[in-house]
Amino acid sequence: MSRIAIIGSGISGLSFAYFYLKKNPNTHIEFFENPPPQNSGHLTDLGPFQADLHHDMIFQKNPALELILRDPEISLQAQDAGKDAQTNYIVKDLIPAKIPRSKSSFRFNSILFLTESLKALSNYQKVYSLWDSMSFFEATKTLFMENFSEYFTSAFTRGFLFSEAENTEFAAVFPDIYQYINQNLKVEKAVESAIEKRKNEWITLAQAYSFSADGLSPRAFYYDNPIILKEGMPGLIKSLRDYLKIHGTKFTSAKISSLASKAKTWTLHTKNNKIGPFDMVFTDIDADYLSAIIKEADKELSGELKKMKYNSYSVIGSIYPARQIRLDGGHILIPRKEKSPLARVSLMSNLFPHYHNKESFFIKSYLLGEHDLFSDEELQDILKRELKRFTGLKADPSHFKVVRLRAPQYFPGYTAWRALIRAKISALENLIISGDDFESMLTDRLLESSMKKALENEKP
Ligand SMILES: Cc1cc2nc3c(=O)[nH]c(=O)nc-3n(C[C@H](O)[C@H](O)[C@H](O)COP(=O)(O)OP(=O)(O)OC[C@H]3O[C@@H](n4cnc5c(N)ncnc54)[C@H](O)[C@@H]3O)c2cc1C
Incomplete structure (x- = not known):
C-alpha cells in the first residue's frame, strides 16, 4: 500500500x-x-x-x-449566485456606476466583458506579441489604450487580486490566452483556442472519473457566472x-x-x-514556508522559492442597519484612479441566502496595504470615510471585524519563475506542489x- x-x-x-x-x-x-x-x-x-x-x-x-x-x-x-452577483459597480468619478450586463450596452470600462473586448480588438486584424514578463498594466496598454487600462486593470487586480496592476503579470492571470497569443495567434483566436483546450481537458478529466462533461462549458473570463454552495x-x-x-x-x-x-x-x-x-x-503551503522546509533537500530551490512576492491587505466584515444601506448587486470595485485604499466592497446580504436578514445588511470590504501599524478602530475609520465617499453611507456598523491577510503577487517574471520552480520540483521526484x-x-x-x-x- x-x-x-x-x-x-x-x-x-x-x-x-x-x-x-x-x-x-x-x-x-x-x-x-x-x-x-x-x-x-x-x-x-x-x-x-x-x-x-x-x-x-x-x-x-x-x-x-x-x-x-x-x-x-x-x-x-x-x-447560481443569481442575477445580483452579475450586477457589479465600478466607481467612476466618485460614483458607483453599474457595469452593464448585456452585449448591446457593452461599455469599454467593464471588466465583465473581457472576451467581447478582445474580440472587438481582434477586428483590428493585428497580431499582438506579449513579451515574457509583462505586467498586467503594460499588456492591457498594448492591447487597449492607457486610459482604458487604468480602469480595466486596476479594478481587476485591486478588486480581485489585491495588487496594483503594474505588479501583476498578464501571463499569470490568463496563462492559456497568453500561451496562444505568444504563438502569434490573433487575440480572438487565442481566446477561442484557450477555451477549446480547456474544454478538451475537462472531457478527459470527466472521462477518467467515469462521467460526462456535457453541460459544462469553460469561460475565458471566469468571474462572470459565479455559483455558491448552500x-x-x-x-x-x-x-x-x-x-x-x-x-x-x-x-x-x-x-x-x-x-x-x-x-x-x-x-x-x-x-x-x-x-x-x-x-x-x-x-x-506558501512558497516562502516551503523555502524554509525544503532547504536541506535542495538549497538552490529554497533560494528561488524565497523570490515569491506577497501583498498585504485587510478584510473587514461589517453589519449595517438595513435601512441605511441596501444596494442590489455583487461588488463595488474601486479603481486606483479614485486614489482609495479600498479595493472592493462585496454586498454579502444580497448574494447569500444565509446572510439575508430584514434588519441587517452585511458587507465585506478589502483595504489594501500593510496594516500592522493601525488598530482595528483606525481601519474602521478609514473604511467609513471611503464608504461615505463612494456610497454616501454615514452610519456606524453595529458589528465590525478585521482579518489581516496576504495574497500572492503574480509579479512580472512570475511565469518564468514558476516554470523554473516546477522543473526543480519535478527533478526531486515524488514531491507535488x-x-x-x-x-x-x-x-x-x-x-x-x-x-x-x-x-x-x-x-x-
Ligand atoms: C479573503 C480571501 C477571500 C477569498 N475569496 C475567494 C472566493 O470567494 N473564491 C475563491 O475561489 N477563492 C477565494 N480566495 C482564494 C482561496 O481562498 C485560496 O486560494 C485557497 O483557499 C487556497 O487554498 P490552498 O489549499 O492552496 O492553501 P491554504 O488554504 O493556504 O492551505 C495551506 C495550509 O498549510 C498550512 N501550513 C503552512 N505551513 C505548514 C507547515 N510547515 N506544516 C504544516 N502545515 C502548514 C497552513 O496553515 C494552511 O492551513 C480568497 C482568499 C482570501 C484570503
Whole structure:
C-alpha cells in the first residue's frame, strides 16, 4: 500500500486526497496541519450572522466540483449566485456606476466583458506579441489604450487580486490566452483556442472519473457566472474532511520543519519527530514556508522559492442597519484612479441566502496595504470615510471585524519563475506542489488542478 503525506490541509490538499482516493482506494494518506488544526474557514460571529471572512464564491463549475457535487457520500448543494452577483459597480468619478450586463450596452470600462473586448480588438486584424514578463498594466496598454487600462486593470487586480496592476503579470492571470497569443495567434483566436483546450481537458478529466462533461462549458473570463454552495465554502472543507476521515485518512496536528529525500521516498521532520518514509509528498503551503522546509533537500530551490512576492491587505466584515444601506448587486470595485485604499466592497446580504436578514445588511470590504501599524478602530475609520465617499453611507456598523491577510503577487517574471520552480520540483521526484502561489487563487482552479495531479501521479 503506498503512503502519501500531505502538508497543509487547505482546499488543494483536501481535494487532492479526495481525487486520489477515488482512483486509488488502497492508499494510506496522512495530513500534517499547522496546530491548532486549520480548516481554512475563518468562521466568525458577526451579530446575526456566522460569517466566513475568508472566501465565499466559486467562479466556475468544472468537472472537479461536479464530481464532488454528484458524490452520494458528500451532500453539498450548489446554486447560481443569481442575477445580483452579475450586477457589479465600478466607481467612476466618485460614483458607483453599474457595469452593464448585456452585449448591446457593452461599455469599454467593464471588466465583465473581457472576451467581447478582445474580440472587438481582434477586428483590428493585428497580431499582438506579449513579451515574457509583462505586467498586467503594460499588456492591457498594448492591447487597449492607457486610459482604458487604468480602469480595466486596476479594478481587476485591486478588486480581485489585491495588487496594483503594474505588479501583476498578464501571463499569470490568463496563462492559456497568453500561451496562444505568444504563438502569434490573433487575440480572438487565442481566446477561442484557450477555451477549446480547456474544454478538451475537462472531457478527459470527466472521462477518467467515469462521467460526462456535457453541460459544462469553460469561460475565458471566469468571474462572470459565479455559483455558491448552500453550505458555504466551510461546508466544502468540512465535507471533504469528513469523507477523508471515513475513508481512513489520518489528520495529524504537526508543523513540519524540514523534508529529506532518500531513494525516491520522503521523510518529514517536526521539531522533535521524524515521520515516514512516504512514497509521495503533496503540499499546498506558501512558497516562502516551503523555502524554509525544503532547504536541506535542495538549497538552490529554497533560494528561488524565497523570490515569491506577497501583498498585504485587510478584510473587514461589517453589519449595517438595513435601512441605511441596501444596494442590489455583487461588488463595488474601486479603481486606483479614485486614489482609495479600498479595493472592493462585496454586498454579502444580497448574494447569500444565509446572510439575508430584514434588519441587517452585511458587507465585506478589502483595504489594501500593510496594516500592522493601525488598530482595528483606525481601519474602521478609514473604511467609513471611503464608504461615505463612494456610497454616501454615514452610519456606524453595529458589528465590525478585521482579518489581516496576504495574497500572492503574480509579479512580472512570475511565469518564468514558476516554470523554473516546477522543473526543480519535478527533478526531486515524488514531491507535488500546489496552492495559490503556484496555481491560482481561485478555488475552482485549485480543485481542477488537484484532480489533474491526482491522475498524473497515480502509483502502480
Ligand atoms: C479573503 C480571501 C477571500 C477569498 N475569496 C475567494 C472566493 O470567494 N473564491 C475563491 O475561489 N477563492 C477565494 N480566495 C482564494 C482561496 O481562498 C485560496 O486560494 C485557497 O483557499 C487556497 O487554498 P490552498 O489549499 O492552496 O492553501 P491554504 O488554504 O493556504 O492551505 C495551506 C495550509 O498549510 C498550512 N501550513 C503552512 N505551513 C505548514 C507547515 N510547515 N506544516 C504544516 N502545515 C502548514 C497552513 O496553515 C494552511 O492551513 C480568497 C482568499 C482570501 C484570503
